[in-house]
Amino acid sequence: MHISDIIEILIDFRNRREWKKYHTPKNLALSVAIEVGELLEMFQWKKDDEILKELENEDYRRRIGEEISDVLIYLLLLAHECEIDVEKALMDKIKKNEQKYPER
Amino acid sequence: MHISDIIEILIDFRNRREWKKYHTPKNLALSVAIEVGELLEMFQWKKDDEILKELENEDYRRRIGEEISDVLIYLLLLAHECEIDVEKALMDKIKKNEQKYPER
């Protein structure tokens, strides 16, 4: 899927529920942080090899996928509300990283 | 852009630098959280209307776009390392949200 199509779906979902009034950039950024907390919880107290083992379990992967999605949803809504072209921003950042960390 | 194309670019960038050894799910989730901290910093001490005003400034938008990109980069790498199809996870989560929050 195109990122722009995803954003369109999210905006449509949000507008049908009349939630736009809550979606200030600050509130959305806070929500990103809250969802990241829940994402981190998936790895709490676990060692790297325990996580790898548990990732063979489909339900564990599904739950991590849900938490990643929650972060992504608020992140894309935040970009939208800030009128930021997230694809362009991402490509610019990758280019910047290429210069900052040249290949050996 | 397709999300899958973006992930491919990120994996290629990462592999060329031999960083895969650092990219355990736990380390990537931690990095997501670190970048979210920097994203939040863009809104620190500011009121909603001050943020809206400042968003007219192209440089402020660019800096927010960079922080959003940093979060997105680690988030997509995390999904990849967990062998999670992030597009499918996202669509599943949106469907789940539709049932959880029915339109009035």
Place this chain on the structure above:
Amino acid sequence: MHISDIIEILIDFRNRREWKKYHTPKNLALSVAIEVGELLEMFQWKKDDEILKELENEDYRRRIGEEISDVLIYLLLLAHECEIDVEKALMDKIKKNEQKYPER
């Protein structure tokens, strides 16, 4: 209460449950971040004046107090595991802030 007495209580609680093996600095820092996510949730979607109003409600204050405590617990355990004297670190940081932000 003295901070050192609080830490002693926490260590005793932790040791009686044989949880020390989980309490690496990295795991404790991750847990601090998870609990901060829950703390942020107390303020999600709320405006400053709505929060002030709700703070008159004892149960809301109690729940925020619990989340602050959870952050504090892991923060003090983290300092302990890193063999950092948190009181000294705090006083040093306040002094540093005084020089960084002189009174007008």
Place this chain on the structure above:
Amino acid sequence: MHISDIIEILIDFRNRREWKKYHTPKNLALSVAIEVGELLEMFQWKKDDEILKELENEDYRRRIGEEISDVLIYLLLLAHECEIDVEKALMDKIKKNEQKYPER
């Protein structure tokens, strides 16, 4: 030091700089999250045994101590602004945890 004495120092520091107007609960919670991001950065990409090794280095401990202090400062200011007795909240939470996780 008593927690109440630390809070008094922080409030005095803050009032002398006329920063109270910025210190809404939401802003302080956001600042806690920002500082936690910087704390996490101290452990980014490092393995548990690498961190233990690096903790022998005084400068590394000092920097972690600074980040812990920054989190603690905003956390105590947040409790103060919410009119929460942080010592009482903490003791209540520890009691609750004792019931939730009885000793074996």
